[in-house]
């Protein structure tokens with residue numbers, strides 16, 4: 001094993017993905033690891049790129065804009081995913097910067113995304129965030145509102161949503177929240193599920209996650 005990969009948690013996370021997929025009789029190729037590099041500088045990201053990781057997640061447009069263009073120039077083929085709340089006035093920058101947005105959560109944002117996407121040749125992969133715990137402080141549409149929201153995105157704004165994303169309440173068992181998200185996706189014919197973080201990604205894989213967002217287990221504590 002190379003020195004660069006040994007100093008990150010990436011090999012252990014990869015092993016855990018393979019194990020969770022074997023347990024769930026899933027092909028590991030069906031699980032995209034989004035390495036969440038928020039708050040970490042390029043010097044911490046470099047070894048993870050050197051170890052072969054190509055998909056990264058950030059939660060702030062401003063921070064991503066500061067560190068990713070140089071990394072992308074140095075390493076063609078990297079994919080950058082937006083996983084945090086997105087303000088409508090940052091949509092133009094977000095479309096230019098990100099290959100996927102996991103945090104679509106309100107009609108006004110859909111409208112802004114649709115308008116901006118129409119002006120560009122960029123087609124970011126979009127996930128609708130579902131607030132499965134109905135937590136007032138958390139972004140996302142309520143599970144019972146998701147079907148109507150998806151129809152409105154599609155028919156009202158011509159916006160193709162590829163999947164659903166959830167962040168379970170941190171004081172609850174995540175499995176029921178993952179199961180609910182998977183159920184809402186299935187009844188809407190959506191194939192992609194962004195769910196699972198450092199503490200619970202093996203459970204998310206067992207419940208069908210196609211994209212796991214893992215920060216701490218790769219980069220260490222923030």
Ligand SMILES: *Cc1c(COP(=O)(O)O)cnc(C)c1O
Nearest residue numbers: 036059083197198213214215216
């Ligand atoms: C920070 C963050 C993650 C990664 O969390 P870890 O516990 O560090 O793995 C995943 N998803 C979202 C939306 C985040 O903001």
